[in-house]
Amino acid sequence: MKYPKxxxxxxxxxxxxxxxxxxxxxELEENYLKFKNxxxxxxxLDYYLKVYAGRPTPLYYAKNxxxxxxxxxxxxxxxxxxxxxxxxxxxxxxxxxxxxxMSKKRIIAETGAGQHGVATAMACAALGMKAEVYMGYRDxxxxxxxxxRMNMLGCEVYPVKSGSKTLKDAINEAIRDWITNVxxxxxxxxxxxxxxxxxxxxxDFQSVIGNEIKxxxxxxxxxxxxxxxxxxxxxxxxxxxxxxxxxxxxxxIGVEAAGHGLKSKMHSATLSAGTKGVLHGMMTYLxxxxxxxxxxxxxxxxxxxYPGVGPEHSYYKDTKRIKYHAATDTEVIEAFLTLTRxxxxxxxxxxxxxxxxxxxxxxxSKKSESIVVTLSGRGDKxxxxxxxxxxxxxxx
Amino acid sequence: MSRIKxxxxxxxxxxxxxxxxxxxxxxxxxxxxxxxxxxxxxxxxDIIELGFPxxxxxxDGSVIQNASTISLKKGTKIAMFFSLVKKIRKETDIPLIxxxxxxxxxxxxxxxxxxxxxKSGIDGFILxxxxxxxxxxxxxxxxxxxxxxxxxxPNTSKQRIQKISKTSSGFLYLxxxxxxxxxxxxxxxxxxxxxxxxxxxxxxxxxIGVGFGVSTPEDVKKYIKAGADAVxxxxxxLKLIEKTSKNQLEMKIASFTKSLKKxxxx
Numbered sequence: 001m002k003y004p005k006x007x008x009x010x011x012x013x014x015x016x017x018x019x020x021x022x023x024x025x026x027e028l029e030e031n032y033l034k035f036k037n038x039x040x041x042x043x044x045l046d047y048y049l050k051v052y053a054g055r056p057t058p059l060y061y062a063k064n065x066x067x068x069x070x071x072x073x074x075x076x077x078x079x080x081x082x083x084x085x086x087x088x089x090x091x092x093x094x095x096x097x098x099x100x101x102m103s104k105k106r107i108i109a110e111t112g113a114g115q116h117g118v119a120t121a122m123a124c125a126a127l128g129m130k131a132e133v134y135m136g137y138r139d140x141x142x143x144x145x146x147x148x149r150m151n152m153l154g155c156e157v158y159p160v161k162s163g164s165k166t167l168k169d170a171i172n173e174a175i176r177d178w179i180t181n182v183x184x185x186x187x188x189x190x191x192x193x194x195x196x197x198x199x200x201x202x203x204d205f206q207s208v209i210g211n212e213i214k215x216x217x218x219x220x221x222x223x224x225x226x227x228x229x230x231x232x233x234x235x236x237x238x239x240x241x242x243x244x245x246x247x248x249x250x251x252x253i254g255v256e257a258a259g260h261g262l263k264s265k266m267h268s269a270t271l272s273a274g275t276k277g278v279l280h281g282m283m284t285y286l287x288x289x290x291x292x293x294x295x296x297x298x299x300x301x302x303x304x305x306y307p308g309v310g311p312e313h314s315y316y317k318d319t320k321r322i323k324y325h326a327a328t329d330t331e332v333i334e335a336f337l338t339l340t341r342x343x344x345x346x347x348x349x350x351x352x353x354x355x356x357x358x359x360x361x362x363x364x365s366k367k368s369e370s371i372v373v374t375l376s377g378r379g380d381k382x383x384x385x386x387x388x389x390x391x392x393x394x395x396x
Numbered sequence: 397m398s399r400i401k402x403x404x405x406x407x408x409x410x411x412x413x414x415x416x417x418x419x420x421x422x423x424x425x426x427x428x429x430x431x432x433x434x435x436x437x438x439x440x441x442d443i444i445e446l447g448f449p450x451x452x453x454x455x456d457g458s459v460i461q462n463a464s465t466i467s468l469k470k471g472t473k474i475a476m477f478f479s480l481v482k483k484i485r486k487e488t489d490i491p492l493i494x495x496x497x498x499x500x501x502x503x504x505x506x507x508x509x510x511x512x513x514x515k516s517g518i519d520g521f522i523l524x525x526x527x528x529x530x531x532x533x534x535x536x537x538x539x540x541x542x543x544x545x546x547x548x549x550p551n552t553s554k555q556r557i558q559k560i561s562k563t564s565s566g567f568l569y570l571x572x573x574x575x576x577x578x579x580x581x582x583x584x585x586x587x588x589x590x591x592x593x594x595x596x597x598x599x600x601x602x603x604i605g606v607g608f609g610v611s612t613p614e615d616v617k618k619y620i621k622a623g624a625d626a627v628x629x630x631x632x633x634l635k636l637i638e639k640t641s642k643n644q645l646e647m648k649i650a651s652f653t654k655s656l657k658k659x660x661x662x
Contacts, residue, residue: 015530016526016530017525018547019560019571020574022549022552163451172453172454179455179575180575180579182551277503286499292502292504
């Protein structure tokens with residue numbers, strides 16, 4: 001779906017927003033449509049992506065991992081090597097540059113694991129702007145290093161103590177700030193969620209991932225990969241990976257956080273276990289109870305701890321073009337350790353969900369087949385979380 | 397004619413403006429809600445907005461957020477809400493408006509939810525995250541069943557005011573300030589300008605209610621002087637409810653309501 005008519009991917013998406021935000025959303029869409037095809041804007045963004053963020057990122061053949069499993073060849077799209085350590089910078093550079101063109105003086109953002117907050121702080125510093133970031137109180141504890149990083153980058157971090165104190169509440173609070181300061185503030189949303197045009201705009205800025213995979217695999221195999229895998233929370237690295245490949249024959253799999261298991265209620269697997277609903281300006285699959293109250297989620301990775309999902313993913317789930325699976329915390333830790341030990345690459349816990357799925361798929365595939373996994377971020381931020389998990393399990 | 401329209405006609409005949417209160421059901425519990433309603437009615441309230449809690453109230457400030465959380469923790473459910481409305485209906489004929497977020501209606505199905513709400517005695521709906529662009533199915537379900545009250549903001553364009561006022565019934569809800577509910581900012585010039593602009597665009601075809609940050613008799617007086625047909629008070633009520641003991645609730649609510657209502661009698 002190139003540009004969604006009325007902001008809808010099939011029945012999903014839309015703009016369910018307080019009236020105060022309507023002029024801001026209209027202004028954003030107008031400017032996005034103007035600049036996305038503007039040569040000067042594109043050149044400037046390409047420049048920053050290349051020399052500041054470090055694009056293109058390599059596509060690495062994980063030989064040791066592939067041989068250990070003994071099935072298909074696993075390739076890693078190394079978004080973890082980007083400046084800041086995650087794919088988030090692709091989007092924040094794009095949007096920060098857009099905000100600058102729109103002469104917005106104040107940038108606000110939400111963050112889950114802190115990666116989007118850090119990437120926002122970096123992009124804003126590079127472009128001479130200031131950012132303020134909302135972060136769930138629980139996430140500020142489990143990702144305190146990232147809070148410190150943001151502070152060092154000159155960015156104010158506001159811990160959000162309402163609701164479940166995680167990403168969804170950080171988004172609520174950022175929207176409240178935006179309603180209050182709508183005249184001078186740009187809301188730099190970090191995932192492919194929210195009211196139109198955010199889902200399509202974030203997808204477009206992240207599509208650099210899938211476009212590079214396509215041309216890199218063409219050089220290696222002269223064809224698209226047999227399977228493409230990425231993790232899905234809000235779904236920005238996944239939609240950026242998948243969108244350029246939906247027209248190919250590749251099998252596409254998004255991997256959600258199954259937490260303690262899909263039947264446990266302690267998970268964040270929105271597409272695997274959710275129902276349709278309206279949250280954060282969009283109609284999409286949600287984790288909610290029988291009354292339409294959004295439920296609390298769990299994931300070992302703060303970045304996937306979200307009860308909604310980008311509306312384009314909901315669309316691809318219903319059209320069956322993309323399969324959505326889920327990996328449990330235990331499988332994720334195993335994948336994390338396996339990749340670290342076999343390849344010397346420490347993946348983010350979010351990305352480890354995709355690795356876990358890739359290991360399952362590879363086992364069942366032929367050696368001649370190829371799997372591309374988007375390694376959306378590096379795992380340095382997660383060392384403490386992994387240590388805690390292992391300590392607990394050694395004791396038990 | 398709907399109860400809301402009748403109420404505005406009745407008030408006009410008496411040369412009065414409407415006082416509308418917002419309270420959160422189940423805050424602090426179901427029994428308290430009944431006492432509060434009795435107090436409101438005694439105090440001379442014209443219309444009551446019943447807030448139904450949602451897990452993610454993104455247009456609300458801390459007071460209503462907190463009330464939503466408490467209400468949900470106390471176990472407020474849709475079925476309980478409808479039976480509460482039926483109980484209230486046995487005591488009063490005052491127009492009752494349900495204010496909540498889109499997902500509560502969407503999840504149950506607009507038609508099903510609205511039909512049940514009407515049956516229990518609800519006269520209209522306010523959904524702060526429902527934009528006119530997304531409202532087709534909602535409007536169809538509400539048609540001939542309930543009034544659909546949409547919001548207008550001080551930054552809404554003239555064209556949009558036209559569009560929204562045509563989509564609304566009952567009254568138009570003008571958000572007084574840039575911000576969430578319950579934030580006290582004092583009366584801004586842009587709000588007064590917005591009231592005048594909305595009046596000009598709607599030419600008296602639909603009443604205009606002003607809400608968000610309205611909390612005192614002085615606020616009520618000033619907004620009515622600027623041309624508002626109704627004023628809506630929410631967070632100020634919730635703050636009063638929070639600090640009042642149960643046996644005083646009805647009396648205190650009644651006297652606060654009286655002090656506000658006085659300002660709407662011209």
